[in-house]
Amino acid sequence: MTTIPADTAGAHGHDDHDAPYYASKGGFFVNVWDWMTTIDHKKIGVMYLFAVMAAFALGGAAAILVRLELFQPAVTVGGDTSGMWPFSTNLGYNKAFTLHGAVMVFLFIIPSIPAALGNFMLPLMLGAKDVAFPRLNLFSWYIYVIGSIFAIVSILLGGVDTGWTFYTPYSVSFDQYGRVIAMTLAVFILGFSSIFTGMNFVVTVHKLRAPGMGWFDMPLFIWAIYATAIIQVLATPVLGITVLLLTIENVFKIGIFNPMYGGDPVLYQHFFWFYSHPAVYIMILPGMGIMSELIAVHARKKIFGYKLVAFSSLGIAAISFIVWGHHMFTAQGELASAIFSGLTFLVAIPSAIKVFNWTATLYKGSIALTTPMVYALIFLFLFSIGGLTGLFLGSLSVDMHLHDTYFVVAHFHYVMMGGTVMAFLGGIHHWWPKMFGKMYNERWALFGAGLVFIGFNMTFFTQFFLGTLGMPRRYATYVDEFTTLHQISTIGSWILAAGMLIHLAVFVTSLFGGKKAPPNPWGGLSLEWEAASPPIEHNFHHEPVVRHGPYDFDDAVPPHTEPGEFPLPAPDGKAKH
Amino acid sequence: MTTLGTSMMTLAAEPIWNVGARMWFGDQASTFAPKSDSLFMFIFWVSTFFFLLIVGLMTVFVFKYRRIPGVPQQRSAAHNTPLELSWTFLPMLLLAVMFVWGFRDYMYMHVVPAGAEEIHFKARQWAWQAIYDNGASPTETTVVADMDVPIVPVPAGRPIKVLLDSEDVLHSFWVPDFRVKIDVMPNRYTTTWFEATSEFDSTFMDADGKEVPYKDHYLFCAEYCGDQHSQMAAIIRVMPAGDYEVAKAKLADIWNGPDGPKPLAEVGQILAMQKACFSCHTVDGSVGTGPSWLGIYGETERVRNSDGSMEDVVVDENYIRESIYVPAAKLVEGYPNQMVSYQGQINDRELGAIIAYIKSLNPQAADEAADGAADEAVQEEEAQ
Structure with a gap:
């Protein structure tokens, strides 16, 4: 590995071909300006990473407050009527869970993997210098920031208490002092960020693959990001239309969704879920992509049934557009419910295929229990529960009981958090050495992962029982029967938070004092591992040429190879140490 | 013998997959409940089987194929078409069973029996x-x-x-x-x-x-x-x-008790409960979504008119009537515009009872105002 000689640090980055992408360009303001105007996908990815992490912290803090309030059956502390604090009034609780949901969905989980890790890794894994439209990429980051500002303005104005779904007529009929408009405008703007990122990635995958890389030579993370990008481009405009109609109704009192003016609230639900159901797959597909990378590299095995896994991503993307009605089994007609129930069962198949294939990949592997691998195993455990509990909700007669209960809350947290967030955490640990050039403390990271696993199950498995026993969602108060289960859940949330804080500490210590990372610490075969850690500004010295598939561990790797001493077929023919 | 016979019959009537239902559910208090729970438990056991299969295999593989320095890695097939086809199509059959079963019981719940x-x-x-x-x-x-x-x-x-x-x-x-x-x-x-x-x-x-x-x-x-x-x-x-x-x-008759007609205020209290007034208005003086009714009758309140201007009004019969039928017309300062109109929901007779009830929550003011209200009524009659 080359290091930056101190005397060239002030020179222009273009002149220094071996400097890391984040090398200082001069004084503080020069660097800030450089980052703010960068079109380097890696810097944009890192900026997204910090932004979504901040959103995750905000949404997480709201979640801790929500759980804390639920420790007692009643709204616990009286006196304060401002409605700003979750413990004092119903209104405070309602605002807290709305904040949690809206921030986690729109500011964190939708952009999390594609915009942060995807931005950084996609061109590297394709062997490209950047994404297809670098300026659009920067633009989409700024749109994300503007959208986030609107969301924060809405919170500063007093917050909304509509739930992240903004169901009409509640969201349009009472005094919300413009906060609903601010929040839905935030969602509208954030949607464009998502669309631009998606368009960029679709073109990048089509046009910028390295010589020799056919469609089936792409890492499965790329397939997943590609399928995600297609959904982002096709579904997000509907969300934009929906919140625009909502705002028009709110401002001009034109009847669209509000029966008071002659509109129909069920129409809103159709509009909303036509986007928001595919959005569920915008959230989970990239996580599935990371899973394939983690399992393959850390078990050093070709993904079992690569093509089936790749096509199942596309299958999920396609079917995701025609199952939105399963959010409305208690609201729509019988025929519609029957059709949507059938289609919903269909979407279970590609997800099941992936789980079976990942499990089969472990067979005869060489499995290293690194933090990324442990997160992959946690994903398999939790996502299986999340996916299988979806079968209960897809069955019409059972959903009559479970709809809008804590069973649903537990189900989607097992999928979204147990799936996507666990994959995200695994992915960050996996690519951390590549992104920042530093190793992290494996032992502490594993300890954090253990706490996250235990805390997560305590928090959310209890909620399946709460749901079947009769606890509805979005309840600030509850009947005494549910107290014990709620308290176990709340204590679990503290353990979960402790695990997250340990991860944060591990990352911070790694940034400031971590061991220098080798280019290929895990022994991966996809192209990002051929770049330096951290990569240089233009990613590769020469355009890389694909000589083997991303998972050809059986053929391309001689036996007895330890990670870190992997032969790196450098593009210029000289093996790097 | 009878007990044994009964429990054996119960066992025979109860499908095997219903084992464990008590862990998940409270009472089965309707004819639909056992149907819904039965499918739940069927899916539960199918899910448990697949979950244990996946997590079991995962655990065995992680242990058996853990990386040991110096041990060369084993080769294995990268795909197996019959295996992959079987785990694509066999689950489909199970899913079809769940779908049809769920739909059948859903229709049971959605078709109301004749004569209900x-x-x-x-x-x-x-x-x-x-x-x-x-x-x-x-x-x-x-x-x-x-x-x-x-x-x-x-x-x-x-x-x-x-x-x-x-x-x-x-x-x-x-x-x-x-x-x-x-x-x-x-x-x-x-x-x-x-x-x-x-x-x-x-x-x-x-x-x-x-x-x-x-x-x-x-x-x-x-x-x-x-x-x-x-x-x-x-x-x-x-x-x-x-x-x-x-x-x-x-x-059926809230207006009359066993001893003849009830006092109007008592009927008003029942109506206020039935019409959900108490979800926003307390009668013990504590703050709710709307102002408390305790002692409000006859008081002077600062209100915001629908055009935004502020005004002081005395809470009398007319103010209460207007607030029930056009809630947003004069909002007591500090309270949100949250109430929907009860026009068409509460008729004149019921309105009278509710006003009587609110009056009864401030008996002193009610007595004092009685003369004034009577005067107003006379004036109104004269005007007509």
């Missing part, structure tokens, strides 16, 4: 009002989640059609022990039905001194509807059909 008696449930922020086919509504209340909620008598062993609509936003009718849920909308009626089973765990003494067995079940609002969503509950009280008829008949 109808009970109309009106949903409002944040209370349920049941209206029986004789026009009566429940008058008794109990406390659930710090809120006075109505007790709704229903008959056991008889199908009841539930007709639902909302006065304001979306709500959802859910009786967990019945496993029945349906959304309630402001712009259309929705329907569902249930038949409660004859299982009782308590008794009450009715007016004639007869002991009536019953069992209570929660009715919750399951669709988020605003501030006090979590307190929008009711108690469904299942009792034998004969006793239900007696109870329902007794509710």
Whole structure:
């Protein structure tokens, strides 16, 4: 590995071909300006990473407050009527869970993997210098920031208490002092960020693959990001239309969704879920992509049934557009419910295929229990529960009981958090050495992962029982029967938070004092591992040429190879140490 | 012998996959509940099998194929078409079973049996009002989640059609022990039905001194509807059909008691409960979504007119009437514009009773104002 000689640090980055992408360009303001105007996908990815992490912290803090309030059956502390604090009034609780949901969905989980890790890794894994439209990429980051500002303005104005779904007529009929408009405008703007990122990635995958890389030579993370990008481009405009109609109704009192003016609230639900159901797959597909990378590299095995896994991503993307009605089994007609129930069962198949294939990949592997691998195993455990509990909700007669209960809350947290967030955490640990050039403390990271696993199950498995026993969602108060289960859940949330804080500490210590990372610490075969850690500004010295598939561990790797001493077929023919 | 025979019959009637249902569910208090639970438990055991299979294999592989320095890696096939086809298509068969089964029982729940008696449930922020086919509504209340909620008598062993609509936003009718849920909308009626089973765990003494067995079940609002969503509950009280008829008949006339007409204020109190006034207005002086009624009659309040200007008004009969029919016209300072109009919901006679009740919460002012109001009435008559 080359290091930056101190005397060239002030020179222009273009002149220094071996400097890391984040090398200082001069004084503080020069660097800030450089980052703010960068079109380097890696810097944009890192900026997204910090932004979504901040959103995750905000949404997480709201979640801790929500759980804390639920420790007692009643709204616990009286006196304060401002409605700003979750413990004092119903209104405070309602605002807290709305904040949690809206921030986690729109500011964190939708952009999390594609915009942060995807931005950084996609061109590297394709062997490209950047994404297809670098300026659009920067633009989409700024749109994300503007959208986030609107969301924060809405919170500063007093917050909304509509739930992240903004169901009409509640969201349009009472005094919300413009906060609903601010929040839905935030969602509208954030949607464009998502669309631009998606368009960029679709073109990048089509046009910028390295010589020799056919469609089936792409890492499965790329397939997943590609399928995600297609959904982002096709579904997000509907969300934009929906919140625009909502705002028009709110401002001009034109009847669209509000029966008071002659509109129909069920129409809103159709509009909303036509986007928001595919959005569920915008959230989970990239996580599935990371899973394939983690399992393959850390078990050093070709993904079992690569093509089936790749096509199942596309299958999920396609079917995701025609199952939105399963959010409305208690609201729509019988025929519609029957059709949507059938289609919903269909979407279970590609997800099941992936789980079976990942499990089969472990067979005869060489499995290293690194933090990324442990997160992959946690994903398999939790996502299986999340996916299988979806079968209960897809069955019409059972959903009559479970709809809008804590069973649903537990189900989607097992999928979204147990799936996507666990994959995200695994992915960050996996690519951390590549992104920042530093190793992290494996032992502490594993300890954090253990706490996250235990805390997560305590928090959310209890909620399946709460749901079947009769606890509805979005309840600030509850009947005494549910107290014990709620308290176990709340204590679990503290353990979960402790695990997250340990991860944060591990990352911070790694940034400031971590061991220098080798280019290929895990022994991966996809192209990002051929770049330096951290990569240089233009990613590769020469355009890389694909000589083997991303998972050809059986053929391309001689036996007895330890990670870190992997032969790196450098593009210029000289093996790097 | 009989016990053994009965339990064997129960075992035979109970499918094997229902084992473990007690862990998941409360009472099965309707004819639909065992159907819904049976499919739940079938899916539960299928899921448990697949979960254990995946996690079991994962654990075995992680242990057996852990990386040991110096041990060369084994080669293995990268795909196996028959295997992959089988785990694509075999689960489809199971899923088809779940779909058909779920749909069949869903239709059972959605097709109301002919001749079912109808009970109309009106949903409002944040209370349920049941209206029986004789026009009566429940008058008794109990406390659930710090809120006075109505007790709704229903008959056991008889199908009841539930007709639902909302006065304001979306709500959802859910009786967990019945496993029945349906959304309630402001712009259309929705329907569902249930038949409660004859299982009782308590008794009450009715007016004639007869002991009536019953069992209570929660009715919750399951669709988020605003501030006090979590307190929008009711108690469904299942009792034998004969006793239900007696109870329902007794509710029919709230204006008259056993000793002739009731005092107007007493009727007003019942109406205020039925119309969900108490979900926002307390009568003990504590702050709710709206102003407390305690002592408000005859007081002077600072109000915001609908055009935004401020004004002081005396809370008299006319102000109360206007506030019920056009709530946004004069809002007491510091309170949100949250109330929906009760025009068409509360008739003149009922309005009089409610005003009488509010007056009774400040007897002193009521007496003082009596003369003034009488004068006004005379003036109005003269004007006409």
